[in-house]
Amino acid sequence: MTIKRSARITALMALPAAFTLALATPVLAHDGQSGSQGQHGRDYRVDLRQLNDSGASGTALLSLQGRQLTVKINAQGLVPGQPHAQHIHGSTSGHNFHCPDTSADKNGDGVVTTTEGLPAYGDINISLTTRGDTSKVSGLAVDRMPVADRNGNVSYSRTITVSQAVADNITNLHVVQHGIDPNGNGKYDFGKGKSELDPKLPQEATAPASCGMLHSSTGSAPMSHG
Numbered sequence: 001m002t003i004k005r006s007a008r009i010t011a012l013m014a015l016p017a018a019f020t021l022a023l024a025t026p027v028l029a030h031d032g033q034s035g036s037q038g039q040h041g042r043d044y045r046v047d048l049r050q051l052n053d054s055g056a057s058g059t060a061l062l063s064l065q066g067r068q069l070t071v072k073i074n075a076q077g078l079v080p081g082q083p084h085a086q087h088i089h090g091s092t093s094g095h096n097f098h099c100p101d102t103s104a105d106k107n108g109d110g111v112v113t114t115t116e117g118l119p120a121y122g123d124i125n126i127s128l129t130t131r132g133d134t135s136k137v138s139g140l141a142v143d144r145m146p147v148a149d150r151n152g153n154v155s156y157s158r159t160i161t162v163s164q165a166v167a168d169n170i171t172n173l174h175v176v177q178h179g180i181d182p183n184g185n186g187k188y189d190f191g192k193g194k195s196e197l198d199p200k201l202p203q204e205a206t207a208p209a210s211c212g213m214l215h216s217s218t219g220s221a222p223m224s225h226g
């Protein structure tokens, strides 16, 4: 079963309330080691690695000047022509969140859903929208999320004013892109069932496609953009 794009977007736009509810569920703390904050560098590189066998990959470069955070993402292997919700996840209060692995797939259906991934990668801290609000309320505002081109590439650049807490704890955060197509039919459908966030949505539209943690970039590492 497929749904028309307009219907899907309408449904997704109605979602933030439900999504926020889901996110309000307390997340499990991991062995809470505080990450040391990067005092020697303000540029960070993120290697985005696939989740859910999405085939997605990419590189994000985060550059912090005071509270001005510039995020540049070049990603490949995403579902062509489809919006891809993307966020900076994690906590600024010392929780050691990280990208999930397949062990997060609690029900063993082969997909780590957003809900299953949350204990690992934490709440949405920043929604990497193309315009407007960047809070977690905009987490699934797919009308303001980047759409992959016909080859499945996403190129994104935006400068966002972040909180001092984010600026101080940026290395505890990580980048997640959502939207997968496991049956390879080129669109989000219900092949993997309904989204746990909203039964009107396909799981494919909200499941994570890639995740990457921040690494300090000392400026000498060459960036390769696909």
Ligand SMILES: [Cu+2]
Binding pocket: 085, 086, 087, 088, 089, 124, 176, 177, 178
């Ligand atoms: Cu996310």
